[in-house]
Structures are given as structure tokens and as C-alpha cells.
Amino acid sequence: MIEIEGLTKRYGEKLAVDRLTFSVRPGIITGFLGPNGAGKSTTMRMMLGLDNPTAGTVRIDGKHYRQLKDPLTYLGALLDAKAMHGGRSAYHHLLCLAQSNGIPRARVHQALDTVGLTAVAKKRAKGFSLGMGQRLGIAAALLGDPRILMFDEPVNGLDPEGIHWIRNLMKGLAAQGRTVFVSSHLMSEMALTADHLVVIGQGRLLADTSMAEFIRRNSRSYVRMRSPEHERLRDVLAAAGHTAVPAKDGAWEIDGVGADRLGELAAGHGLVLHELSPQQASLEEAFMQLTAESVEYHAHSGPSGPSGPTAPADPAAPAAPAAPAASEPAGPGAGPQAGPAGGWGADWRRKNRKNRKNRKKGR
Structure with missing residues (x-):
């Protein structure tokens, strides 16, 4: 079990x-979500004693990480799959970790077999693809057969089979009663994997709840009816006290009542229904709704933003140099045709002609 109390950095x-302040309980998969810059990586580093907190505490089975003897046998973590000596083979990378934590040599072979790297055990890690490096990082986390596992973006670089x-590996570990804590930006994958969610934004706790409750609280649920x-149909719904909102495709959307009751209502009035479907928002939609005001880095669709003209220039700012035409090669090395007729392109051509004349004079 992981217990975090008043953690501040x-x-x-x-x-x-x-x-x-939150706890990561055994027997379930706890997802750790937040926008870029929310503090997820910093939090996970403090859990492992890689960063010192300014205030607060982290306890791993009641102890601070640095108090653990042979820590890989308590907690296995994947934070950075590239954190390995590229000149070592996969086998010797794991063997070094095993020997430093009192782990039997046999566990190295077992870990490699679990992640599917037995065939490349003698190859140097620097030649591994991103997915192979990710599997080796997962093998390192599993090496000590720990009761607690922590994964940061575990599916990064993996193919669909991986x-x-x-996903099944994490579910199996949780089913064994282990504590599994996983951070990811892939909402669709998190929705299929996590049982419980901890969501942070700008370093603060936004949610600590089950997956189903998180989606219910942060999204709209309704029923679609089409006849x-x-x-x-609208009149029947109104007479029963239900407000129907028209959808673009001719259906009605009804909030606050279940599909079973609406189906019974339609049947009682002899209405033919072509659609009766409960609608539930996805994890991604619920996450976006909750964290909308906590996003630190906002991207735009183009230089002038998602819509509208470019904002007025700051009169105090220096003028930007003219850019090369999109259809022309950029830079002086592109030849005499580089750039538009005026601006830096014309200056470069004049300078080039002057240099040629000087070279001829020097002959």
C-alpha cells in the first residue's frame, strides 16, 4: 500500500x-491522471525517493522508501524505459539490479520470459527498439516479485499485442492482491484498465474516486429516443414531466430518467421507437471537463490560433524578418531563387553577385 499525506514540492x-493526500490500495489498479505539468512525474519521483519533498510524507507499506532494505522486493517501478546502460545486454542489466537487491539469479530468466525478451537476452540494450526497451523496463519492475508496482506510461512504444x-498483466497482478499504480495519457487505455482514479491538476488533488463515479460526476448522462x-413522442414525454431536447438527427435527448422507464412510457402509449439508447460520456470527456481550468499548456491549430485573425502586434516589439515563400526552398543554400523578389532573398542575390565580381577581379 502507498500512503501519501500532505505531499508538497x-x-x-x-x-x-x-x-x-491520497492512498493507493492493494487489489485494484489505480490510475494516475492529470494534464501536462500537473505534477504527476514529480509525485512519482518523490514516492521513490528520487526527489525530496518540501513538505509531507510518502510511506510504502508503512515505511519511507529509503528505509526499505532491498527496495526492488517491495516496489517495482517503470519511470523511464531508457534509464539503463546501453552497453549491457538485457540479461546483464537485470542481473546487476538483481545482485544489488539480493534477488536470485533465476528471477532474471523469469522476468525476461514474462516480458517476451528471452530471445534477445544477450543483445545490448542500446540496439533495442522503443517497445523492446519498454519491455525491459517492465522486466526490471517485476524482477523482485514486489507487492507494489508503479508504471509511468507503460504502453509507450508497444504494438497492439504488447x-x-x-493490460492483462496489470489486471493479473491486481487480482493477486498487489498494489498497482499506473500513470498514462491514453484515456481509452486507462478506461479499459483502471478501477480507481486519482486526478491532479496544477499539483492539487482534483478527484480520488472509482472510475464509474468519476465519469458520472464529471459528464452528462442521458437517453436518446427516436420515433x-x-x-x-415529445408530447408524451412532456405530459410525464420529462423535458426532451431535440438532437440534430431528429432524436430526442432526455436527462434524469432511465431508459427502462422511458421505454415503458412509450409502450404504454403505443409509440413505435426506432431508438432507445442510454448515453454515457467517455473517460476522456469527463477528464477534459474536470481539468479544463487546470491545463497549463494550450496548443492552437495554427499561427493565428484556432480561429479569427492574428492578434494585433505589440508596437514595442521589434519587427519580424520576412519569411521565405512557402513554395520556395529556404535559406541561402537554396540558390538564387530562394525567397521572394524583395526582402532577404533580394539582398542575398545582390550580395552573391557582388562576391562573384570581387572574385573575378582577384583572378
């Missing part, structure tokens, strides 16, 4: 983690 004026494998008797 400050870098100068920047408050990266702000008084986080994603399916790691060839469009107007009559």
Missing part, C-alpha cells in the same frame, strides 16, 4: 505539487 517560486499483454411519431 516547490522549485523556487514554482509550486509543482500542492499538499497531495498493449493487450501489459416516426416525433412530435407525439
Whole structure:
């Protein structure tokens, strides 16, 4: 079990983690979500003693990480799949970790077999693809047969078969009563994997709840109804005290009542239904709704933003140099045709002609 209480991390004026308090329980998969810059990586580093908290505590089975003897036998973690000596083979990378934590040599072979790297055990890690490196990092986390596992973006670089494998692996570990804590930006994968969610934004705790409850609280649930008797369906719903909102495709959307009751209502009035479907938002939609005001880095669709003209220039700012035409090769090495007729392209051609004349004079 992982227990976090009042965890805070400050870098100068920047408050990266702000008084986080939550627990990661055994027997379930706990997902750790948050926008970029929310403080997830910093939190996980403090869990492993890689960063010192400004305030607060982290306990692993009741102890601080640095108090654990042979820590890989308590907690296995994948934070950075590239954190390995590239000159070592996969086997010797794991053997080094095993010997430093009192883990039997036989566990090296077992871990390699679990992640599917037995055939490349003698190859140097620097030649591994991203997915193979990810599997080796997972093998390192599993090496000590720990009761607690922590994964940061575990599906990064894996192919569909690998994603399916790691998903089932985490579920199997949780079913054995182990504590599984996983961070990922892939909402569709998290929705298929996690039982419980911890969501943070700008270093603060936003949610600590089950997957189903998180989606229910942060999204709209409704029922779609469609009938060839469009107007009559609306009147029947209104008479029963239900407000129907028209959808673009001619259906009605009804909040606050279950599909079973609406189906019974339609049947009681002899209405033919072409659609009766409960609608539930996805994890991604619920996450976006909750974290909308916590996003630190906003991207735009183009230089002028998602819509509208470019903002007025700051009169105090220096003028930007003219850009080369999109259809022309850029830079002086592109030849005499580089750039538009005026601006830097014309200056470069004049300078080039002058250099040629000087070279001829020097002959």
C-alpha cells in the first residue's frame, strides 16, 4: 500500500505539487491522471525517493522508501524505459539490479520470459527498439516479485499485442492482491484498465474516486429516443414531466430518467421507437471537463490560433524578418531563387553577385 499525506514540492517560486493526500490500495489498479505539468512525474519521483519533498510524507507499506532494505522486493517501478546502460545486454542489466537487491539469479530468466525478451537476452540494450526497451523496463519492475508496482506510461512504444499483454498483466497482478499504480495519457487505455482514479491538476488533488463515479460526476448522462411519431413522442414525454431536447438527427435527448422507464412510457402509449439508447460520456470527456481550468499548456491549430485573425502586434516589439515563400526552398543554400523578389532573398542575390565580381577581379 502507498500512503501519501500532505505531499508538497516547490522549485523556487514554482509550486509543482500542492499538499497531495491520497492512498493507493492493494487489489485494484489505480490510475494516475492529470494534464501536462500537473505534477504527476514529480509525485512519482518523490514516492521513490528520487526527489525530496518540501513538505509531507510518502510511506510504502508503512515505511519511507529509503528505509526499505532491498527496495526492488517491495516496489517495482517503470519511470523511464531508457534509464539503463546501453552497453549491457538485457540479461546483464537485470542481473546487476538483481545482485544489488539480493534477488536470485533465476528471477532474471523469469522476468525476461514474462516480458517476451528471452530471445534477445544477450543483445545490448542500446540496439533495442522503443517497445523492446519498454519491455525491459517492465522486466526490471517485476524482477523482485514486489507487492507494489508503479508504471509511468507503460504502453509507450508497444504494438497492439504488447498493449493487450501489459493490460492483462496489470489486471493479473491486481487480482493477486498487489498494489498497482499506473500513470498514462491514453484515456481509452486507462478506461479499459483502471478501477480507481486519482486526478491532479496544477499539483492539487482534483478527484480520488472509482472510475464509474468519476465519469458520472464529471459528464452528462442521458437517453436518446427516436420515433416516426416525433412530435407525439415529445408530447408524451412532456405530459410525464420529462423535458426532451431535440438532437440534430431528429432524436430526442432526455436527462434524469432511465431508459427502462422511458421505454415503458412509450409502450404504454403505443409509440413505435426506432431508438432507445442510454448515453454515457467517455473517460476522456469527463477528464477534459474536470481539468479544463487546470491545463497549463494550450496548443492552437495554427499561427493565428484556432480561429479569427492574428492578434494585433505589440508596437514595442521589434519587427519580424520576412519569411521565405512557402513554395520556395529556404535559406541561402537554396540558390538564387530562394525567397521572394524583395526582402532577404533580394539582398542575398545582390550580395552573391557582388562576391562573384570581387572574385573575378582577384583572378
